[in-house]
Every structure is written in structure tokens, then in C-alpha cells.
Amino acid sequence: MSVDFYGQGQFPPMAFHSEGHQDSMGIALFFALMEKLTTSEFGLVVLDDVVMSVDIEHRKNFCRLLKSFFPERQFIITTHDNVWAKNLINEGVVERKNSIEFLYWNVEEGPVTVVGQDVWNTSRTKAKMDLHGASAFFRREMECHFENICDKLHARIRYNNIHKWDYGQYMSAAYKELQNLIKKAKQQAHVFNQTETINQLDLLESTLKARITTATAENWVTNVLIHHNPDYEISKPEFLAAVDAMEQFCQCFECSKCHTAISTIYAGENPVALMCKCGSYAYPLKQ
Ligand SMILES: [Zn+2]
Structure with missing residues (x-):
């Protein structure tokens, strides 16, 4: 052959x-x-x-x-x-409902699975059995999640030659990029006096800011997870609260209708639009 x-x-x-x-x-x-x-x-x-x-x-x-x-x-x-x-x-x-994750198994109970669940519910389920494992899973998933967001938004991240970035770096790059893009979209809406769009974007901007504050600044658990400090003991309610806050924050990066991540459309070097897959989240960034 x-x-x-x-x-x-x-x-x-x-x-x-x-x-x-x-x-x-x-x-x-x-x-x-x-x-x-x-x-x-x-x-x-x-x-x-x-x-x-x-x-x-x-x-x-x-x-x-x-x-x-x-x-x-x-x-x-x-x-x-x-x-x-x-x-x-x-x-x-x-389809998400057709994905099955095998969490663990033992001889008495057989395999323990979660069906069609997202990272949030899987983290909550895992936390019931093994908090340490759930934290590690959540940290890894969030790193992966924000890397994907950075890719979709074409976010800027400080270069290093080992090509390795962590959860915190991806998350703050994603946050800064979206904040910046919303500002650009607002400038564009102002040019055409689109009051309704300006109001929508104002709301997106303030929601984004409020949610990152809840998820990080006021939430030491998230900081422990981001910086991976195994010396701190996290309790289950604290972990679950951090998952809730991060879920809320992550919703800022997706369309509320189709739930896909919003992406930046580029023409050459210039971002021209912020869009989701279904098109209901769509803001021009350039005429
Ligand atoms: Zn959509």
C-alpha cells in the first residue's frame, strides 16, 4: 500500500x-x-x-x-x-443531551455517570463525592473554557515562548477583550444614534463588570482555584458558590438564545462585528 x-x-x-x-x-x-x-x-x-x-x-x-x-x-x-x-x-x-460522562465506578454500584450535563452541573455533582477532585476538574475546565473564549474573541494575551497560559491569564484576557469590544460597539451605535442598542450595550457592560467582581474580587475561592493554591481548604458551600458566580460570569460571553460563545469577526486586522451563531447577538464594530 x-x-x-x-x-x-x-x-x-x-x-x-x-x-x-x-x-x-x-x-x-x-x-x-x-x-x-x-x-x-x-x-x-x-x-x-x-x-x-x-x-x-x-x-x-x-x-x-x-x-x-x-x-x-x-x-x-x-x-x-x-x-x-x-x-x-x-x-x-x-448533542449535549447525548453526551455521557463516566465519573467513576466500583464493584457494588457499577459506573456512576452524568448525562448531557455541562461543566457547572458536573462540577456540582462531583463536589458531592470528592471536593478536591471537583476543584481540580473545575479549574481545568475553566482554563479550557476561557482559552476557547480567547480564541473566539481573538483576545490579547501576554506572549511567552513556552506557549503556556493559565486559567487566570485566559480569563482576564477574555474579560478585557469583551470589555473593549463592547466599548467599540457602543462608539459605533453612537455614530448612528441607536439609542436602543446603546442601552443594550450599557447593560451588557455593567453586567460584565458586576459579574467579574462577584466571581473574583469578592470570591477568594475563585482566586484559590485560579492560582491553584492547595494549602487553602475550601468548603463545599464555598466551592458551590464559586461555581455559581463563575457560571453567571461565563454567561456574559454567550448568546442568551443559542448559548454559543460570541465571536469577533475580523476583516484583515480590524474587528468588524461581534456575533453569535444564531445571529440574535450581533453588534457591528465598524461601518
Ligand atoms: Zn445566538
Whole structure:
């Protein structure tokens, strides 16, 4: 068997392609065999942790491929990788209500699962069993969450050459960027005397400010989580209050109708609009 490499000729799959590429070829082969060997009545496919060594951009393409090429198949996709599980939901391959997380298992009770729950409810459920584990989970999830927000908003973050940023850095970059974008949207609305839009944006601005204050400045638990200080003992009610405050704050970054993260649309170097997926959250930033 041989494969093309950038139009340079046909080579054995192991000659030039990375492990991730080889994994992708394996999946392609699997799908080809599936089409060839199974009948049309057989619509169920189980994919067990198939994208372990595939990078994030290719994983997103993999999601789109499953969605557009196999709409009549039912996939059961298992993984140990939280980021991949989230990609599948964010890209619309898996509906949130169809995602199941196995929290732990034991011989007496079997597996303990949460079905279709978001990070907030999962954190609350985890806190009932293991507060320390719930805090670690929440911190990791929030880091991932705000990284995604920074990506959507094209937020500015102070560069470092190890390419590693933490929860606090992502969160403050996301906050500053949204604050800045709302200001830009307001300037634009003022140019056209759009009183209603100005009022909406004023409300968004004050809500954002009030909620970050509740989530951080007045909430030492969040600060302990952000700076990961294991010396402080957090109680369960304190942890749950921090989760509530952070959930409220995070709602500032999503559309209240479609619940997708709002993104900044760029034309070249200039942000031109702030939008959600359904279009009900839409503010021009430039004429
Ligand atoms: Zn929307």
C-alpha cells in the first residue's frame, strides 16, 4: 500500500507521514471497509478513542467529516480525552443531551455517570463525592473554557515562548477583550444614534463588570482555584458558590438564545462585528 505525499510521489504510509496522519489513514480505511462490508440496515458504529494522536485542527475536521459524510449512521464515540469530547459537542456532532460522562465506578454500584450535563452541573455533582477532585476538574475546565473564549474573541494575551497560559491569564484576557469590544460597539451605535442598542450595550457592560467582581474580587475561592493554591481548604458551600458566580460570569460571553460563545469577526486586522451563531447577538464594530 502506498500514499501520496504533497504530490512528490507514492510512498509507504510509514515513510513520511506522522503518527497522527497514519491514525487518520487508519480511520479512512476503517470507514471504507465499513461501507464495503456492512449492509444499509446496519447503522451503528463504535469508535473507541480513535483520535489520540491527531492534533486539534484535524480533529475538528474529523468532526465535520462524520457529520457530513455519514448522516445516516449512528456513532458511539468513547474517549478519555475531555477536550475531544467537548469538540464533538461544540462542533454539533454530538448533542449535549447525548453526551455521557463516566465519573467513576466500583464493584457494588457499577459506573456512576452524568448525562448531557455541562461543566457547572458536573462540577456540582462531583463536589458531592470528592471536593478536591471537583476543584481540580473545575479549574481545568475553566482554563479550557476561557482559552476557547480567547480564541473566539481573538483576545490579547501576554506572549511567552513556552506557549503556556493559565486559567487566570485566559480569563482576564477574555474579560478585557469583551470589555473593549463592547466599548467599540457602543462608539459605533453612537455614530448612528441607536439609542436602543446603546442601552443594550450599557447593560451588557455593567453586567460584565458586576459579574467579574462577584466571581473574583469578592470570591477568594475563585482566586484559590485560579492560582491553584492547595494549602487553602475550601468548603463545599464555598466551592458551590464559586461555581455559581463563575457560571453567571461565563454567561456574559454567550448568546442568551443559542448559548454559543460570541465571536469577533475580523476583516484583515480590524474587528468588524461581534456575533453569535444564531445571529440574535450581533453588534457591528465598524461601518
Ligand atoms: Zn445566538
